Amino acid sequence: MTTAEKRIGAAANFVDERIGAAGWVKKSLNKVFPDHWSFMLGEVCMYSFIILLLSGTFLTLWFDPSQRDVIYEGVYEPLKGLKMSAAYASTLDISFEVRGGLLMRQIHHWAANIFMAAIVAHLLRVFFTGAFRKPREFNWILGIILVTLGLVEGLFGYSLPDDLLSGTGLRITSAIIQAIPLVGTYISFFLFGGAFPGVGFIPRIFTLHVLLIPGIFLAVITIHVMLVWYQKHTQFPGPGKTEKNVVGHPILPVYMAKAGGFFFIVFGVIAFISAVASINPIWLYGPYTPGQISAGSQPDWYMGWLDGLVRMAPPLETHAFGHTVSWNILIPALIVPGILFTGMALYPFIESWITGDKREHHLLDRPRNVPNRTALGVMSITFVMVALINGGNDIFATAFSLSINQIMWFSRIAIFVLPPLSFVITKRLCLSLQRADRDLVLHGKETGRLVRMPSGEFVEVHEPISAEKRWILTSHEQPVALEIEQIDARGVKRPGALKNKLRMRLSKAHAVAVPKVTAADLKEIEHH
Amino acid sequence: MSTVSNEIESFEDPGTPAHVARAADLNPRSEKRAEQQVAILFALSGLGSLLLIYSYVFVADDIFIFIPVMGDQNAHQLGLGIGMAMSLFFLGMAAIHWAKTLMPETEVVNHRHEFRSSNEDREEFVKTVKDGVAGVQLGRRKLIKRSLAVSMGLFALPPVLLLRDLGPLPKKQLETTSWKAGTRLVTDPGNRPILASDLEVGAVVQTLPAIAEGEERLLSDIAKDPVLLIRLRPEDFQLTPEKLAMTHEGIIAFSKICSHMGCAVALYEQQTKHLLCPCHQSTFDVTRGAKVIFGPAARPLPQLDITVDAEGYLVARAPFNESVGPSYWERNSQ
Numbered sequence: 001m002t003t004a005e006k007r008i009g010a011a012a013n014f015v016d017e018r019i020g021a022a023g024w025v026k027k028s029l030n031k032v033f034p035d036h037w038s039f040m041l042g043e044v045c046m047y048s049f050i051i052l053l054l055s056g057t058f059l060t061l062w063f064d065p066s067q068r069d070v071i072y073e074g075v076y077e078p079l080k081g082l083k084m085s086a087a088y089a090s091t092l093d094i095s096f097e098v099r100g101g102l103l104m105r106q107i108h109h110w111a112a113n114i115f116m117a118a119i120v121a122h123l124l125r126v127f128f129t130g131a132f133r134k135p136r137e138f139n140w141i142l143g144i145i146l147v148t149l150g151l152v153e154g155l156f157g158y159s160l161p162d163d164l165l166s167g168t169g170l171r172i173t174s175a176i177i178q179a180i181p182l183v184g185t186y187i188s189f190f191l192f193g194g195a196f197p198g199v200g201f202i203p204r205i206f207t208l209h210v211l212l213i214p215g216i217f218l219a220v221i222t223i224h225v226m227l228v229w230y231q232k233h234t235q236f237p238g239p240g241k242t243e244k245n246v247v248g249h250p251i252l253p254v255y256m257a258k259a260g261g262f263f264f265i266v267f268g269v270i271a272f273i274s275a276v277a278s279i280n281p282i283w284l285y286g287p288y289t290p291g292q293i294s295a296g297s298q299p300d301w302y303m304g305w306l307d308g309l310v311r312m313a314p315p316l317e318t319h320a321f322g323h324t325v326s327w328n329i330l331i332p333a334l335i336v337p338g339i340l341f342t343g344m345a346l347y348p349f350i351e352s353w354i355t356g357d358k359r360e361h362h363l364l365d366r367p368r369n370v371p372n373r374t375a376l377g378v379m380s381i382t383f384v385m386v387a388l389i390n391g392g393n394d395i396f397a398t399a400f401s402l403s404i405n406q407i408m409w410f411s412r413i414a415i416f417v418l419p420p421l422s423f424v425i426t427k428r429l430c431l432s433l434q435r436a437d438r439d440l441v442l443h444g445k446e447t448g449r450l451v452r453m454p455s456g457e458f459v460e461v462h463e464p465i466s467a468e469k470r471w472i473l474t475s476h477e478q479p480v481a482l483e484i485e486q487i488d489a490r491g492v493k494r495p496g497a498l499k500n501k502l503r504m505r506l507s508k509a510h511a512v513a514v515p516k517v518t519a520a521d522l523k524e525i526e527h528h
Numbered sequence: 529m530s531t532v533s534n535e536i537e538s539f540e541d542p543g544t545p546a547h548v549a550r551a552a553d554l555n556p557r558s559e560k561r562a563e564q565q566v567a568i569l570f571a572l573s574g575l576g577s578l579l580l581i582y583s584y585v586f587v588a589d590d591i592f593i594f595i596p597v598m599g600d601q602n603a604h605q606l607g608l609g610i611g612m613a614m615s616l617f618f619l620g621m622a623a624i625h626w627a628k629t630l631m632p633e634t635e636v637v638n639h640r641h642e643f644r645s646s647n648e649d650r651e652e653f654v655k656t657v658k659d660g661v662a663g664v665q666l667g668r669r670k671l672i673k674r675s676l677a678v679s680m681g682l683f684a685l686p687p688v689l690l691l692r693d694l695g696p697l698p699k700k701q702l703e704t705t706s707w708k709a710g711t712r713l714v715t716d717p718g719n720r721p722i723l724a725s726d727l728e729v730g731a732v733v734q735t736l737p738a739i740a741e742g743e744e745r746l747l748s749d750i751a752k753d754p755v756l757l758i759r760l761r762p763e764d765f766q767l768t769p770e771k772l773a774m775t776h777e778g779i780i781a782f783s784k785i786c787s788h789m790g791c792a793v794a795l796y797e798q799q800t801k802h803l804l805c806p807c808h809q810s811t812f813d814v815t816r817g818a819k820v821i822f823g824p825a826a827r828p829l830p831q832l833d834i835t836v837d838a839e840g841y842l843v844a845r846a847p848f849n850e851s852v853g854p855s856y857w858e859r860n861s862q
Contacts, residue, residue, distance in 0.1 A: 032638040099584055103609050135643050168791055171751075172807060175789035175854035185702065185856045190694040195701045195748040196790070200694070232640055240544030246638045247544060254627050261623030268617025275609020276598060290751035291716060291734070291784065293792040295806045310789075310824060311808045317826035319861040326855040328788065328824045362640060393809065404809050405822055467542040474539050519539050 033255045034235040034248035038125045042228075043259060044118035045146075047266040048111045049221065055108040056210065062098055064090035065160065065206035067199050076283055084162075084287035087202050091161040091282055106274035112154050113279075114270060116302040119147050127347075127377050130365035131234045134358065137348040139231075142224045144345040149217055151302060156209040158280065158300055162202055165280075167288025168297050171196065172307075179329040197290060237363045237475050239468045246362070296394055305384045308391030309336060312411045340380075354506045356482050368437070369476045371430035372510045378426040379419040386414045427512075434514035437473045440465060441517040442525055474516050482507035544635065552629045562629035569622035576614025583607025702859070703851045705737075705752045707832060712738040713755060713781070713842045721841040722757070727779060732796050733757040734784065737844070752852050754784035754792065755832050757842070760801065764815050771817045774833040776842065781832040782818050783852040786810060788825035790854045803829070827861065 001009070016022045033039075066086040072079050074089065075096050094101035123143060126132055132140035155173070159166045174196045177188040193200025232246050241247050249255050285294060299307050309332035316327040343350075351373065352358060367374040389396065390411035397404045444462035452458055465473075484500045487493055494500070551558035589604040627633075645653070666673050712721045713735040722733060735755045739745060762778040774780075782803070786793050791807035796814075802821070803812040810823030818829035830852050833845040851859050 030636075030638075032636050099589070099604075100608050102605055103612065106609075168807065171791060172789045178854055178856040181857050183857075185698045185858055188856075189696060189698050189701075190691065193695040195698075196751050197747050198695065231643070232638070239542045240637070242541070244640050246640060247635055249633060250636050253631050254633055257623050257627035257631060261620040261627065264616045264620030264623070266620075268613050268615075268620060271609060271616055272613035275606060275613055290747060290790075291736070291754040291792055293794050293806055295795065297791075297806055307808075313824045315810075315820055315824055315826040317855060317861065322860040322862070323857055324855040324859040324861045325857070326826070328826055329855070360642060394806065408809065408823070467539075468545060470539055471542055475541070 028229075029250070029252045031229065031251045032232075032246050032248045033251065034233050034241075034246060036236055038129075039233065040262065041118055041122040041125050043262055044266055045115060045122055046221065046225070047263045048115040048118060048270065049217065050263070051111045051267055051270060052108060052115060053214065055104050055111060056214075058104045059094060059101075059108060060210055062090060062094045062101065063087070063160070063206075065203045067162065067197075067202050079283065079286065082287060085202065087160060087162040088282070088287045091163070095283060103271075103274055106277075106279050107270055109158070109279045110274050110277075111270050112157060113300060113302075114266075116147075116150050116154060116300075119143075119150055120302075123147060124377065124381070128365075128367040128374055129234070129236075130361065130370060130373065132348045133361040134348075134352065135231055135360050136227075136234075139224055139227045140348050141345050142220055142227070144341060146217070146220055146224065148341060149213060149220070153209060153213045153217070154300055155303060156205040156213070160202060160206060160209060161280075161282045162288050163282040164285040164288050164292060164294055165282075165297060167197065167290070168293055169299055169303075170201065171290060172310075176329055176333045179326040180334070181323075181325055181330075197288070232362070234362050234364050237366070237472060239471050241363060243360070243362050296398075298392060298395065301388070304391035305387035306333060306337060306391075308387035308389065308393070308411065309333070309415075311393060312387070312390050312408055312415065314412075351510075354482075354503065354510050355479055356507070357479075366476065368430040368433040369478075369513070370510075371427045371434075371512060374430050375423040375426040379423040382422040383415065383419045386411055386418055390415075431512070431514055434516070438514055438517055441470055441473050442522065474518075476516070478513050478516055479511040481511040544637065547634060550629065550633070559630070562625070566622050566626045566630070569618050569625060573615050573618035573622060576611050576616070576618060578611070580608055580611030580615060583611055698858070702853070702856060705848055705852060706739075706749050707737050707753065707755075707844045707847045709844060709846050710837070711844045712837070713757065713834070713844070714738045716754065723840050724776060724779060724836045724842050725840060727757065727759045729759050729761055729778065730798060731757075731759045735781075735842075751790070752785060755781050756784045756793070756796070756803070757781050757834075758796065758801075758814055760815065764801065766816050768817070771831060774831050774845075776834050776836060779834065779842065780814065780817075781834045781842075781844075782812075782814075782829040783832065783848065784829075785853045786825060787820075787827040787829055787852075788823070788854060793829065826855070 012022070064086040068086045069083055070086050070089050072082050072084055072089050072092065074080070074092055076092055079092065091105075094105055096102070126140065126143065155169070159170050159173075174188050174192060177191065178184045180187065189195065189198075191201065191204070192198030193204075233248070235241050235246055235248070238247075286292075298304065310329065313328045313332040316331075318325040318327065365373075367377075390408065393404050393407040393411070396402065396407055444464040447461045447463050449461045450458050451461055482504055484504055485494070486497055486500060552562045553559075583604055583606075587604040587607050589602065591603040592600045593603045593606070595601050595606075666676075714721050714737070716734045716736045719736075719738070721738065722735065727733070733756070735757055736745070736750070736753050757779060758781075759779045762775075765772060765775065765778075765780070767775070782793075784792050784794070786805040786807065788805065788808055788810050791805050793803050793805045793810075793812065795804040795806055796802075797804065801814045803814060803818065804810070805812075805823070805825070808824050810825030811821050812818040812825070812829055813821045817831060820826065820828060830848050830850050832848060834842055835845045837843045850861075855861065
């Protein structure tokens with residue numbers, strides 16, 4: 001035994017004699033992780049979160065979260081002698097006087113954008129492949145909690161520097177809070193410590209941004225990852241892969257080295273972007289004052305779609321009995337996102353209600369094989385994209401020489417027309433792809449070789465596909481529409497007829513599919 | 529309820545594909561090459577760290593270098609960033625290249641088990657819980673049950689109450705501004721009073737209420753007080769008599785705080801005489817008393833009643849007759 005082995009052995013012995021770790025750690029180290037590029041999306045989320053913790057901690061060492069007035073005396077000439085909040089002044093100092101401070105600020109902001117983008121990509125991957133199905137519904141809901149927290153954390157984060165742009169964002173936030181019936185005004189006064197902009201908001205959201213929300217994040221991410229670990233990862237269908245097994249690489253050493261290496265790559269890429277691409281240059285905006293604004297005020301992209309919805313809302317307010325209800329704010333900023341996020345959280349249960357499928361699923365779906373779900377996903381993306389485009393309508397207007405009114409009217413109509421249209425198109429595309437799969441299995445792939453038959457006719461030679469490929473294209477289950485007896489054995493109509501009818505209708509729509517090829521079909525065609 | 533088609537005759541699973549050995553597994557030269565590649569990647573990472581240290585210590589922050597495509601770049605910032613990016617990125621690349629070319633990569637199959645506990649476990653669990661609950665005797669002890677409910681209800685109140693001092697109550701704060709009858713309109717910035725005769729047709733001035741010498745404006749006042757002065761030809765107005773009476777020789781004054789979400793309505797278009805809010809593009813027609821002609825705002829901008837004082841300076845004849853800024857529940861908008 002080498003000295004190194006002896007030392008490690010002694011340390012391991014020390015731990016094991018106290019907590020008996022060898023047993024379960026050994027089991028964990030044999031854990032198998034399936035390989036697929038899309039499984040890295042969740043990793044990007046986790047790694048950018050760690051990068052956010054590291055870079056954020058660096059920033060707190062200099063940032064002064066206070067709305068106290070100071071006169072700027074730093075090195076940035078254009079703002080010298082101006083009155084501003086200590087928060088803004090210290091952000092300028094981090095940018096100009098702390099070496100590496102600007103880099104860290106940009107890393108923090110870029111990492112936040114990449115964090116949110118990775119969350120969305122990860123969420124879409126999980127949705128389109130059906131990874132949220134039983135037994136993983138808990139993890140789906142935890143994911144929805146994480147993306148919601150991410151929105152709030154991001155908003156608080158870019159509000160902290162107290163520049164003209166972020167202050168405008170807070171002005172809008174306070175207006176949304178004020179619009180809540182009955183309690184809105186009070187909540188706004190309590191949160192801001194008085195009439196907007198108050199004196200308390202920056203220090204308060206600082207505490208939420210650096211302590212409370214990251215704490216919740218850390219807890220939820222830990223449970224999220226532990227559940228993945230405990231329930232084992234899903235896998236894509238393929239030869240040798242079943243609902244009862246998991247095929248992949250063990251955690252030690254390959255997976256560990258790859259995952260660890262990937263963390264540094266994500267960090268490296270974010271550092272590179274931050275080195276060459278400026279983000280949120282707060283010194284150009286100036287300190288916040290409610291009487292001013294700069295044209296082209298834009299939130300970060302993950303809030304942009306909400307802003308787009310607010311922009312396209314019709315001018316609706318109800319004035320009655322001495323009270324005002326601002327539908328133009330409540331609907332786009334609170335009600336629609338509320339419905340969207342609740343619907344997302346409940347989707348696993350809605351789908352299993354429609355299909356009547358209560359079994360465990362560990363093999364992922366190919367999106368084309370579940371046309372309804374895929375179409376619903378594309379429909380939601382279309383909705384958010386239209387909203388996002390409208391959120392940047394002023395930018396698009398200047399970039400493409402359009403009028404804001406044209407883009408706004410386009411969005412107002414498109415938000416109702418394009419999502420259903422994209423649903424129909426996606427569903428048809430899925431069915432076409434199923435048909436293409438069917439043809440491929442039945443007739444093999446085209447080789448491009450033309451052969452002239454003795455009769456003079458030309459035919460293209462088709463080559464049968466491999467058994468592996470055929471398995472991937474045919475191993476999925478095809479759903480069957482639910483049949484619910486509306487009348488029971490004694491001839492009495494069952495209760496809940498309307499609900500059952502709806503369920504059967506949805507189930508039928510969900511079960512639409514091109515029949516997949518069976519071995520019998522293939523045999524039959526070979527006879528010809 | 530069966531939900532899945534029973535297949536008549538499905539294909540057979542061909543099973544996990546055979547392992548394909550990598551070049552480095554078979555050829556010692558490939559193995560050697562892979563090892564060298566990993567070492568080079570580690571070395572590049574080290575170079576990055578050195579670049580960062582060099583830029584931090586030796587490169588002044590006022591040196592700019594020309595980089596094609598990117599233009600003039602600050603050498604200090606760029607050195608720090610590129611150094612850091614290199615040291616991280618190549619570290620990761622080295623680890624992954626090492627894993628992919630040299631570490632054993634045989635695929636392993638693990639088995640899954642249904643998550644549902646065995647029936648015995650479930651029954652035992654239910655029994656334990658039931659026994660435990662029975663031991664609490666809540667069903668029998670009505671007095672304890674009721675007092676518990678009352679105390680839990682009261683228990684929830686203090687945490688909410690403890691947050692009460694976060695801020696003052698709104699009271700009349702959202703309904704009032706600093707404008708009073710006779711308050712002079714002064715330029716922002718500059719704090720100079722404005723002679724009505726100095727404003728030409730087409731002029732736009734941002735104003736605030738005059739304050740005493742040495743007094744400081746609160747940000748919460750700046751969030752409500754800004755007023756835009758615009759001078760048009762009197763015949764351009766299409767106003768009700770009351771609103772027309774609030775103007776002064778073609779000069780009209782509106783709150784600059786958007787009636788939608790409180791942004792500063794800062795864009796004025798001379799040609800069309802429209803005011804546009806850059807936040808959500810609510811558009812107000814100045815000639816028609818800031819009527820909303822486009823966008824999400826539901827109310828016109830509040831108009832300030834103005835006149836001139838004895839010296840010819842513009843003053844407010846009366847405070848705003850409605851709340852400025854975004855709507856809220858208690859606002860009486862009728």
